[in-house]
Amino acid sequence: MSWPTPISKHTKDVIMSKKYEIIIAGAGIIGLAVAYEYLKRGKRSILILEKERDRGQHASGRNSGVLHAGIYYTKDSLKARFCRTGSEKLYQYAIDRKIPVLRNGKVIVAWDETSARQIDILYQRSIENGVKVEIISKQDLKKLEPCAGTYDRALYSPNTAVIDSKGVLDALHQDLNGGGIEIRFDAEVLRIDADTKTLKTRSGDFEYEYLINAAGLYADKIAHQMQVGKQYRILPFKGCYRKIRKETAALFNGSVYPVPDLGMPFLGVHITKNIEGGLYVGPSAMPALGRENYKGFDSIRPDELPRILWDLAGLSVRNEQNFLGLVRSEISRYPLRGMMPHIRRLAPGLTEADFLPGFAKVGIRAQLFDAKNRRLVMDFLVEQGRHSTHILNAVSPGFTSSFAFAEWLLNEKLPA
Numbered sequence: 001m002s003w004p005t006p007i008s009k010h011t012k013d014v015i016m017s018k019k020y021e022i023i024i025a026g027a028g029i030i031g032l033a034v035a036y037e038y039l040k041r042g043k044r045s046i047l048i049l050e051k052e053r054d055r056g057q058h059a060s061g062r063n064s065g066v067l068h069a070g071i072y073y074t075k076d077s078l079k080a081r082f083c084r085t086g087s088e089k090l091y092q093y094a095i096d097r098k099i100p101v102l103r104n105g106k107v108i109v110a111w112d113e114t115s116a117r118q119i120d121i122l123y124q125r126s127i128e129n130g131v132k133v134e135i136i137s138k139q140d141l142k143k144l145e146p147c148a149g150t151y152d153r154a155l156y157s158p159n160t161a162v163i164d165s166k167g168v169l170d171a172l173h174q175d176l177n178g179g180g181i182e183i184r185f186d187a188e189v190l191r192i193d194a195d196t197k198t199l200k201t202r203s204g205d206f207e208y209e210y211l212i213n214a215a216g217l218y219a220d221k222i223a224h225q226m227q228v229g230k231q232y233r234i235l236p237f238k239g240c241y242r243k244i245r246k247e248t249a250a251l252f253n254g255s256v257y258p259v260p261d262l263g264m265p266f267l268g269v270h271i272t273k274n275i276e277g278g279l280y281v282g283p284s285a286m287p288a289l290g291r292e293n294y295k296g297f298d299s300i301r302p303d304e305l306p307r308i309l310w311d312l313a314g315l316s317v318r319n320e321q322n323f324l325g326l327v328r329s330e331i332s333r334y335p336l337r338g339m340m341p342h343i344r345r346l347a348p349g350l351t352e353a354d355f356l357p358g359f360a361k362v363g364i365r366a367q368l369f370d371a372k373n374r375r376l377v378m379d380f381l382v383e384q385g386r387h388s389t390h391i392l393n394a395v396s397p398g399f400t401s402s403f404a405f406a407e408w409l410l411n412e413k414l415p416a
Contacts, residue, residue, distance in 0.1 A: 001241075011064075014339070018047060019206075020206065020207070021208075021210065022046040022209070022212060022415075023046070023193050023208040023212070024046065024211075025049050025189050025211065025213050025214060025222055026049075026214035027183055027185070028056075028058065028059060028166075029060040030060075030214040030394050031214035031275060032173065033402040033403050033408070034212060034214060034409060035048055035172075035181050036403075037403075038311070038410065039175070039181060041198045041416070044180045044279075046181045047181075047182045047206060048182065049187040049188075049201055049203075050186075050187060051187065051188030051202075051218070053188070054184070055173060055185075056166045058216060058363075058364065059363060059365065059366060059395075059398070060216075061166050061169065063363060064272050064283075065164065066106075066255065066272055067087045067101070067160065068396075068400045069083070069084060069087060069133070069159045069160045070084035070087065070129045070131045070397075071122050071125065071131055071133060071155070071157060072122065072125065073125065073325075074260070075129060077379050078380040079379055080128075080129045081404075082380070082401035082404040083397045083401050084129055086133055086185040086400050086404035087161070087401075089403035089404055090168070090399075090403050091163075093171070097171040099163065099164070099167040099168055100164040100167060101161055101163040101164070101165070101275070102162055103158065103160070103161040103254060104162060105156065105157060105158045105160055105258070106157045106160035106162065106295065107136075107154050107156050107254070107257070108122060108154060108259060109150035109156065110150050110151045110152065110154070111151050111258070115151065115258075116151050116153060118259040119135065119154065120135075122155055126157075132158060132159055133155055133156065134158075135153055135156075136154050136155070141154045141156075141251050143254055144156065144253065144378075147251050147256075147349055148256045149348040149349070160181065160254070160255060162272065162274050162275050163275060164275050186203060187201040189203065192226055194226050194386045194387070196348070197387055208387075209387065211385075211388040211389075212389050212391070213388065213390040213391060213392075213412065217236065217364065218234070218292040219391060220232055220367070220391045220392060221234075223390040223392060226386065228255050228384075228388070228390050229383045231371050231372040232368050232369065232377070232392050232393075233307070234368060234369070235308065235369035235376070236288040236289070236291050236293065237286065237365040238285075238286045238364055238365075239284055239362070239363045240282055240284045241280045241281065241362070242282055242336065242356070243278060243280055243356045243361075244278075244280070244338065248354040249273065249278060250277075252271065252273050254273055255270065255271060257270040257271075258270060258342070258346060262324070266326070269281060269282060269284075269339060269342045270282075270346065271347060280360060281339070281355070282361075284330055284334055284339075285326065286331070288364055289308060291300075291366075292364065314374050315369075320374055320376075336352055336355060366395060367393075368381060368392055368394060377392075380393055382413055389409070389413050391409075
């Protein structure tokens with residue numbers, strides 16, 4: 001499939017004179033899912049703007065590929081509301097479009113009596129959310145995952161799946177193009193005038209009747225231009241994955257997760273078998289020094305670094321949500337040697353020799369920070385503006401939830 005190229009000067013004048021009913025900022029999974037839901041309802045006067053030259057350059061193309069079942073979230077949360085249904089919708093979409101997807105299951109394991117009691121909490125949450133799970137013994141765990149270990153009992157989720165994330169993005173792009181919806185790349189939103197309902201991009205100026213902000217890592221910047229969500233800021237976290245050697249990967253059947261700290265938005269270091277059969281361990285959850293700080297000191301902007309450091313300092317001083325404990329833990333597990341104790345809680349027989357050198361995959365999580373209350377935002381967050389809706393927090397399970405979340409947005413928040 002060919003992808004759009006940057007817009008030439010010859011076409012810019014035509015684009016500048018065109019007006020759209022809906023403009024969506026961001027061609028990640030959320031922006032594409034919203035457009036797809038509109039397309040199913042017959043609306044086609046839609047333009048999707050993406051700042052990158054290709055799809056899947058950030059969170060939507062760098063995630064673990066897991067379709068979560070909906071185990072972790074309290075019944076009153078939006079995450080619980082969307083995760084199970086979203087997983088089912090995305091799984092069916094993959095089947096219909098012949099996108100690789102596999103329900104290879106997940107086990108959640110404990111390492112002591114305290115963490116084992118958390119399994120009982122997760123079991124109860126799963127039942128309340130309508131998720132199929134089973135508490136299994138150590139002996140049954142060995143039948144499912146011979147390399148995994150647990151203390152006394154584990155939680156088994158048979159419906160957890162893995163999917164080809166970029167395959168989903170490709171299929172959505174094809175469906176939207178086929179339905180007459182435009183997607184333009186290399187079109188970063190530079191400035192918005194809410195009075196005239198116009199926006200300027202690197203590819204020209206556009207008019208809209210309604211703007212949907214699904215810009216992920218940059219959602220706060222767009223919202224702030226329109227005087228929306230001023231108390232919220234994106235605080236990026238870097239997730240690094242390591243890959244296990246092929247011979248060892250063959251010994252695992254699905255994913256192995258630890259009992260998470262339910263007070264934090266991260267699930268801890270886990271083992272994931274992806275759609276190609278590769279086995280990845282991670283991610284870390286290190287604070288990043290820039291929105292696209294994937295490596296070393298790359299993409300650290302002098303105009304943003306002080307703000308990121310200030311927000312991190314604020315979390316550390318007040319130690320909200322045990323942030324200092326998180327940082328200490330993540331720093332210690334960044335080298336493979338420091339990560340090994342956490343890995344052995346999942347699979348006691350793994351050694352450093354089972355891993356390929358270096359990091360196999362790095363992603364940035366667009367974690368929303370509430371600067372007023374000095375807390376990380378734990379759930380989906382959507383704010384309304386003048387002729388606009390701003391999706392400020394759609395982190396994990398954002399990919400899994402995308403279709404159900406988009407349906408809810410059109411029913412509850414967006415113009416028909």
